[in-house]
Amino acid sequence: MRELLEGKKVVALGERDGVPGPAIEACVEAAGGDVVLSATECFV
Amino acid sequence: MDLGSQEKIKKLADEHDRDKLLVVLGAPDAEAAEIAAETIVFGDPTYAGALAEAQLGLDVYHVLEDEIQSEVPDDVWEDQVGVMADTLEAEDLAEAVRNMRTKEGNEED
Numbered sequence: 001m002r003e004l005l006e007g008k009k010v011v012a013l014g015e016r017d018g019v020p021g022p023a024i025e026a027c028v029e030a031a032g033g034d035v036v037l038s039a040t041e042c043f044v
Numbered sequence: 045m046d047l048g049s050q051e052k053i054k055k056l057a058d059e060h061d062r063d064k065l066l067v068v069l070g071a072p073d074a075e076a077a078e079i080a081a082e083t084i085v086f087g088d089p090t091y092a093g094a095l096a097e098a099q100l101g102l103d104v105y106h107v108l109e110d111e112i113q114s115e116v117p118d119d120v121w122e123d124q125v126g127v128m129a130d131t132l133e134a135e136d137l138a139e140a141v142r143n144m145r146t147k148e149g150n151e152e153d
Contacts, residue, residue, distance in 0.1 A: 004115055019132075041049065
């Protein structure tokens, strides 16, 4: 069942010490979502 | 949340139908996930960025939540997230973000 991501505009807000933006982006796009913003934040 | 990200998200929320816009987080711990989710739903709690008092009410999930993972092909999941799914406290992260979604739903009633 693909409902949550398919056809949605998605902001992929990753973090360096967690899951980074490009990884989230790849997952979302594989699930049929459209990534409109991808970022990897880094807090020190 | 980074101030630049807040500005970009606010702009996207103005440009797109909010029912079609969704945020997926990759925060490493529950506290960070909670603050990011709170910023997305209710506004920047530090009142520092563009989302201060914005109350966008967008749907927000953590990438490690079942609702997200279940939609991603297994091979992509393993390549992109696999190791982090084992390293991070997925349940704590999911609960932190889910609580913000639930709180938002309650406040709409």
